[in-house]
Amino acid sequence: MPKPQSPLGAEIYDRELENVFHSWSAQGSLDPLVVTSAEGPYLTDADDNRYIDFSSQLVYTNLGHSHPAIVDAIQRQAAQLCTVAPAHATASRALAAEKILDHLPENLTKVFFTNGGADAVEHSLRLAKLTTGRPKVLAAMRSYHGATQTTLTVSGDNRRWPIDDGRTGVVHFFGPFLHRTVFHAETEEQECARALEHLENVIAIEGPDSFAALIMETVPGTAGIMPPPAGYWAGVREICDRYGILMICDEVMAGFGRTGAWFAIDNYGARPDLVTFAKGVNSGYVPLGGVAMTQEIADTFRDTPYPGGLTYSGHPLATAAAVATITAMEDEDAVGNAARLGTDIIGPALTELREKNPVIGDVRGLGCFWAIEFIDGYGGQKALAAAARAKGLLVFVAGTNRLHIVPPLNIPDDVLREGLSILDAVFSEVTAEQDAAAPVEAVS
Structure with missing residues (x-):
């Protein structure tokens, strides 16, 4: 993620790296996204780029931002x-x-x-x-x-x-x-x-x-x-x-x-x-x-x-x-809505994504709580997450072989479908590039 272009964003970025010790991180390789506001299923960064939040941060903004x-x-x-x-x-x-x-x-x-x-x-x-x-x-x-x-x-x-x-x-x-x-x-x-x-x-x-x-x-x-x-x-x-x-x-x-x-x-x-x-x-x-x-x-x-x-x-x-x-x-009825989103939208979309992408070994979940697990040796989940962020979608990178799809329980259907469409496009682009460089054997 490039350093923010706006003067205020760049200042926040520099002061964060100078003064804040981050959890679960090697401090010398930090590259944080500077977030300045958030509303509903969206985050906005210091350069006014807007992102659909499929991470619910650390899986906690169940009703989105600034309810x-x-x-x-x-x-x-x-x-x-x-x-x-x-x-x-x-x-x-x-x-x-x-x-x-x-x-x-x-x-x-x-x-x-x-x-x-x-x-x-x-x-x-x-x-x-x-x-x-x-x-x-x-x-x-x-x-x-x-x-x-x-x-x-x-x-x-x-x-x-x-x-x-x-x-x-x-x-x-x-x-x-x-x-x-x-x-x-x-x-x-x-x-x-x-x-x-x-x-x-x-x-x-x-x-x-x-x-x-x-x-x-x-x-x-x-x-x-x-x-x-x-x-x-x-x-x-x-x-x-x-x-x-x-x-x-x-x-x-x-x-x-x-x-x-x-x-x-x-x-x-x-x-x-x-x-x-x-x-x-x-x-x-x-x-x-x-x-x-x-x-x-x-x-x-x-x-x-x-x-x-x-x-x-x-x-x-x-x-x-x-x-x-x-x-x-x-x-x-956020709970009922989460069940519906999982059954009607997220589950079918991720199942289709797996069928189209042999690097995916498994998809599983319920409600607004889903995992995409890659085949052994794939190692491209960080590249996928970075490509998704460049297109305006934040996903949760978990471990060394998974992306977690965990949007807010009240995310509007059209925004959820937009995020899943971005994810589909990112898989097509990134896996095509990696296949061209070094084909991956599809073994789950």
């Missing part, structure tokens, strides 16, 4: 009560908890608010360990739960390697993923049965009484948007119940309509003991996360203080934004 109801709620809350210590009660926090619980299974009765997804996961694990008195945690490979020491160690992601010292009591297992099965399965049914058998074997060999919790993204996101097969979550619930293990569903990315259901657990009839959330709870307008828990877990701390807290837990601006977001989602 008027959310902006108004933040402004009104700021005028009334900007901030207050979490020991005090506020209307926005109480109402946010009620509205979140209204859309979760009825066995979840309390919400502990955090600043984001990583500390939500951190506290869910602490709650589980203190409730059960057990030290270890089961966590899936092909997963991501956050970037703190604990949450990155729990993640089944190679980004944990530099900080994982192997002494954290985390035992990883493989979840189901037929496209790259480790169980030599040929059908979804086989994948499900063998993944559950594998999980039970891991528990048996590590000691069932040692595990406080199993944590898993209901639909893994950053690792590849891999919807599990039918019956998997029911099987996990049965195994957890049999061994007294608490089941934690990480809904940080998949929650609040992203999969075409209020929470991804709704697609599978799952009834977890704890649910972590963040991102889409208020479209990321003000940092907010949280843990929903059963009354039994909450009662562990009825007479014993919970050893944990955050300065900004349930911050008034963040929870006011959450109330406005959830209300707007209800009023606008």
Whole structure:
């Protein structure tokens, strides 16, 4: 991406590189897009170029940018009560908890608010360990739960390697993923049965009484948007119940309509003991996360203080934004719209894209939560993303072999189709250039 041409854009670019340390990046190779405004499904850069946002940033602007109801709620809350210590009660926090619980299974009765997804996961694990008195945690490979020491160690992601010292009591297992099965399965049914058998074997060999919790993204996101097969979550619930293990569903990315259901657990009839959330709870307008828990877990701390807290837990601006977001989602049927967009537009378009482009090994997803996975050895996803950006489309580059298509849940149909048309054109141009240079063998 070339440096902005406008004087203000160039100044912002230079000062950013001089003063800001960026996450997940080699600092010497940064080349950030200077964003100056955003509205609905669009971002605008310092040179007044407009982009359709198929990334929802880091998959959190579920209602797009600058939604008027959310902006108004933040402004009104700021005028009334900007901030207050979490020991005090506020209307926005109480109402946010009620509205979140209204859309979760009825066995979840309390919400502990955090600043984001990583500390939500951190506290869910602490709650589980203190409730059960057990030290270890089961966590899936092909997963991501956050970037703190604990949450990155729990993640089944190679980004944990530099900080994982192997002494954290985390035992990883493989979840189901037929496209790259480790169980030599040929059908979804086989994948499900063998993944559950594998999980039970891991528990048996590590000691069932040692595990406080199993944590898993209901639909893994950053690792590849891999919807599990039918019956998997029911099987996990049965195994957890049999061994007294608490089941934690990480809904940080998949929650609040992203999969075409209020929470991804709704697609599978799952009834977890704890649910972590963040991102889409208020479209990321003000940092907010949280843990929903059963009354039994909450009662562990009825007479014993919970050893944990955050300065900004349930911050008034963040929870006011959450109330406005959830209300707007209800009023606008954002969840139903996301399901329709996935079924009627995104799914068919990506299936057609795969049929035309042999470099694509798989497409999968639901709602507004989709992955394009390339064949082994392709390596052209960054070139595709750069070409898409040059044409006015931002996509999410994930890992070394995927693009994620995760637009806002309320993106207009015509804008969605325009973005998919750009994606189709980019594939035709980039893969033709690469084929001319070095043909790729089409093996998925």
